[in-house]
Amino acid sequence: MILYLITGSQLTASRHGGDGSDACYEFASIRDGGAKKSIVGCLGDKRETVVYTSATNSIQIYVLDRVLASQAIYFLLQYSGTIL
Numbered sequence: 001m002i003l004y005l006i007t008g009s010q011l012t013a014s015r016h017g018g019d020g021s022d023a024c025y026e027f028a029s030i031r032d033g034g035a036k037k038s039i040v041g042c043l044g045d046k047r048e049t050v051v052y053t054s055a056t057n058s059i060q061i062y063v064l065d066r067v068l069a070s071q072a073i074y075f076l077l078q079y080s081g082t083i084l
Contacts, residue, residue, distance in 0.1 A: 001059065001081035003030070003052040007041050008074035027075055031060040041075065054081075 005027060024042035033056045041049070052059075061077065 001054040001057075001079050002050060003039075003054070003059075003061075004048055004078040004080075005039055005041050005051045006048045006076040006078055007045070025073060026064055028064055028077060029062045031062075032056055039077070048078075 024040050026038050026040050028039040030037045030039060030052055032052075032054050035055070037052060039051050063077075
């Protein structure tokens, strides 16, 4: 399975530095077997980014709500692969 992070325009603005534009946000956490990985997006990143390729046939995704606490940041996690 391949997992993509797709962000809204507020994360795709170009970096200008000095104004917090280098900020990164943790959107989710993935558990793939015994491995864990954080899904992070930063200002200036591409709008659609491959963030994870699974090593097993089953993963768990935990969407974190703390990124949304201080400002509205829109994102989508999209996957491609076979659903059993």
